[in-house]
Amino acid sequence: MIRQLYSAAAALAGEGASDKVVPGTGPAAWLTVFVAAVMGFLAVFSMALAVSTDRLAERWSADLGRVATVQVTGTPDTLDALTDATMRILEETPGVAFARMLSDEEQAALLEPWLGPDLPFDTLPVPRLIEVVPGNPPYDVEGLGLRLAGELPGVRLDDHGRWRAPLVAAATRIRTLGYVALGLIAAATAALVVLATRSTLATNAPVIEVLRLLGARDAFIARAFVRRLTLRTGLGAVVGASLAASALALVPAPPDQSGLLVDLGFQGWQWIWPIAVPFGAAFIAFWATRQSTLSRLRGSM
Amino acid sequence: MLPATGTTEEPGVLDLSSVDYAYGDAMLLSDMNVRMEPGGFYFLTGPSGAGKTTFLKLCYLDLVPTSGDLLVFGKRREAMDRDAIARTRRRIGIIHQDCQFIDHLNVYDNVTLPLQVAGRDPGAERASLTELLRWVGLDHKMTSLPPQLSGGERQRAALARAVITAPDLILADEPTGNVDWEMSERLLSLLIELNQLGKTIVLATHDLPLIRSAKARVRTRVLRLKGGELREAGADL
Numbered sequence: 001m002i003r004q005l006y007s008a009a010a011a012l013a014g015e016g017a018s019d020k021v022v023p024g025t026g027p028a029a030w031l032t033v034f035v036a037a038v039m040g041f042l043a044v045f046s047m048a049l050a051v052s053t054d055r056l057a058e059r060w061s062a063d064l065g066r067v068a069t070v071q072v073t074g075t076p077d078t079l080d081a082l083t084d085a086t087m088r089i090l091e092e093t094p095g096v097a098f099a100r101m102l103s104d105e106e107q108a109a110l111l112e113p114w115l116g117p118d119l120p121f122d123t124l125p126v127p128r129l130i131e132v133v134p135g136n137p138p139y140d141v142e143g144l145g146l147r148l149a150g151e152l153p154g155v156r157l158d159d160h161g162r163w164r165a166p167l168v169a170a171a172t173r174i175r176t177l178g179y180v181a182l183g184l185i186a187a188a189t190a191a192l193v194v195l196a197t198r199s200t201l202a203t204n205a206p207v208i209e210v211l212r213l214l215g216a217r218d219a220f221i222a223r224a225f226v227r228r229l230t231l232r233t234g235l236g237a238v239v240g241a242s243l244a245a246s247a248l249a250l251v252p253a254p255p256d257q258s259g260l261l262v263d264l265g266f267q268g269w270q271w272i273w274p275i276a277v278p279f280g281a282a283f284i285a286f287w288a289t290r291q292s293t294l295s296r297l298r299g300s301m
Numbered sequence: 302m303l304p305a306t307g308t309t310e311e312p313g314v315l316d317l318s319s320v321d322y323a324y325g326d327a328m329l330l331s332d333m334n335v336r337m338e339p340g341g342f343y344f345l346t347g348p349s350g351a352g353k354t355t356f357l358k359l360c361y362l363d364l365v366p367t368s369g370d371l372l373v374f375g376k377r378r379e380a381m382d383r384d385a386i387a388r389t390r391r392r393i394g395i396i397h398q399d400c401q402f403i404d405h406l407n408v409y410d411n412v413t414l415p416l417q418v419a420g421r422d423p424g425a426e427r428a429s430l431t432e433l434l435r436w437v438g439l440d441h442k443m444t445s446l447p448p449q450l451s452g453g454e455r456q457r458a459a460l461a462r463a464v465i466t467a468p469d470l471i472l473a474d475e476p477t478g479n480v481d482w483e484m485s486e487r488l489l490s491l492l493i494e495l496n497q498l499g500k501t502i503v504l505a506t507h508d509l510p511l512i513r514s515a516k517a518r519v520r521t522r523v524l525r526l527k528g529g530e531l532r533e534a535g536a537d538l
Contacts, residue, residue: 021414023405078477124417210401214462216382216418298383 007227021207022200022224029232032196036236037243039189040281043182044244050178050272052264057171060164068141068159070099070148072128078154082130086155089148090132096137102129132157188280189233192289197229201296208297222293226286234284239276245274312375314339314470314501315360319363320369325354331529333369337503342519343494344512345505346534347526353505356526357472360503361393362386374469391419394463398475400455404505408434412462413518419466431467437461437491451521453484460491464500471495473504485511493519519530 070090074082087287090099102110107129119126130244132139201208204225211221213255248265266273312334312535320333330352330479343354359371362378371378373389381389394415402411413423413430419534423430432457434440456476463471473492477485489511496502496519506512515521523534 018405020410021403025431076493195375207403210414211320211396211418212387213363213390213401214418215393217387219420264523 020117022228029228031231032192032232032237033236035192036189036233036238036281036285039185039192039246040237040240040277042240043185043237043277044241044248045069046185047180047273047277048244048248048265050175050182051266051270053171053175053178055267057168058167060171066133068132068134068157070130070132071156071158072130072152073125073154073156078127082152082155083130083217085152085211086148089144089151090130093139093144093147095135095137096132098131098133100131102131139152142198186280186284189243190284190288191248193229193233193285194292195233195290197225197292198296200225201293211250218294218297221297222290225293227288229289230282230286234278234282237281241274241277245271248274288294309314311339311510313337314341314374316370316372316375316414317359318370319368320331320359320371322352322364323367324467327373329529330526330531333359333531334397335524336499338385339501340496340499341501342493342515342521343501343503344515344521344523344534345526346507346509346512346523347501348507349438349527350425351526352529353507354474355532357395357474357503357505358473361390365394371514381480391415392469394468394471395470396456396459396463396473396476398478400447400459402455402458404447405536407444408450410457411447412458412465415462415466421466424513433461438487453487456480456484456488460488461476464495466501470501470503471529473502473506475506475508476504477506477508489515518532 002125007174058126070086072079072083087099087101090096104121107126108117108121111126125170141157143160145159148155150155151179208221245266315335315337317333317335320330321328322330322333333356338384345356355364358374361364362373362381365378374392377387403414404416409423409430412434416426416487417528430441431486434443437460437535439454439457441462442450442454442458447458448453456479460473463473472491476488476492476529480488485508492504493515494515504515511525516523525532525534
């Protein structure tokens with residue numbers, strides 16, 4: 001299968017005059033394809049990790065500014081009055097698009113994971129919760145918080161920033177790590193190609209000697225090696241990236257898209273990245289092989 | 302300097318003036334002075350280890366003189382960059398004793414390699430290439446791999462490869478070293494034919510009967526290397 005793919009790729013690229021002088025197979029040939037496939041696989045996963053956490057960070061950032069909650073705490077005698085006063089302040093605050101008190105059923109649903117069903121709201125000192133949706137431009141979070149706390153003791157504005165912000169920071173760092181891993185994979189691929197090139201050059205030293213004696217320019221000799229190693233790396237990366245993309249497509253999506261989890265993988269136009277990986281690998285191989293080959297040839301007579 | 306046999310107006314194919322070549326502390330060639338004219342037929346003889354191969358390597362720019370002036374086709378070795386050296390080598394056909402083929406390419410591809418190196422399409426010249434292989438008696442071996450050839454066939458394939466681009470100079474290093482007398486005579490005849498077409502031939506050999514055979518058929522100069530020094534051979538040859 002891989003051999004057929006390679007032949008097809010070679011045919012598509014067109015067999016150059018210098019290509020035949022380098023043997024099609026050798027100790028480094030299939031090893032290069034295999035390692036390039038592994039690198040391609042890892043590169044796609046690193047990229048998936050990076051774009052997924054990027055998506056997660058963006059979503060959490062958006063949530064951070066999207067909604068806030070006002071907690072109204074008081075005795076059973078004062079709770080209704082405090083709630084009404086809070087609603088009045090929210091309604092007259094510029095930048096508040098919408099404020100709504102959660103019903104007992106909604107609050108029960110929020111507390112059910114921790115306190116279980118059938119919560120006796122009548123007997124428990126459960127605070128009232130008011131959902132606040134900002135307008136455009138949004139309200140002054142700090143100013144509103146200070147006013148509520150100052151005018152209505154027991155009323156507190158929670159913009160969720162305390163726990164959302166560290167998660168966003170963590171997601172941003174994971175994204176950065178993904179890109180760093182991608183850079184390391186690219187560097188490792190370049191190093192691998194350089195090693196494979198040196199091995200191939202050493203194996204084919206007699207061929208190079210013959211070509212030089214026949215008057216071949218360095219560019220002619222380099223072309224043969226560059227083409228072969230670029231194709232091998234590109235082919236390996238195609239196989240690896242395809243396997244990784246298939247694996248990602250099979251990863252089940254989390255049930256709750258608005259929660260902490262994010263589906264690992266690409267969405268929409270992001271699928272261009274796994275397609276770009278083989279091209280990137282081939283470019284790295286082209287550059288590394290050419291530099292390495294010309295450097296070696298210039299180092300000889 | 303050893304005297305020239307032709308006019309000195311045009312540059313020689315090879316001009317060596319006070320050329321030395323040392324490898325480490327060992328002086329392999331000393332005070333080489335010779336001028337080789339276009340269309341000349343030169344024998345380079347001497348015992349094994351006299352420096353014949355080293356001399357030829359200097360001529361095809363594979364080695365750099367330790368001192369002295371080396372001009373190939375009138376151009377100074379020191380003035381050539383890598384591309385200029387490659388271009389100069391394309392004007393030189395080289396026949397090695399061990400032939401130096403690329404073993405995974407068949408005879409046809411090996412022989413046409415100089416054309417590919419020069420950027421020419423062998424397919425466009427297939428008829429003349431077939432004629433060339435027929436000339437050296439290898440038209441029936443075009444698809445054979447070099448390891449499948451006999452010693453004589455390898456030498457003839459090397460000769461075909463050396464002349465395929467019609468080079469101005471042909472350097473042959475012991476081309477008859479691994480073949481019988483009959484094949485040596487046949488190779489010599491092919492080289493004499495090329496010389497009569499105006500090609501300069503420099504043939505390194507210690508095969509004295511071959512030199513005598515050539516002197517009987519064509520005007521030659523015989524240079525002898527001994528102890529790292531170059532001398533005109535005596536009348537015994």
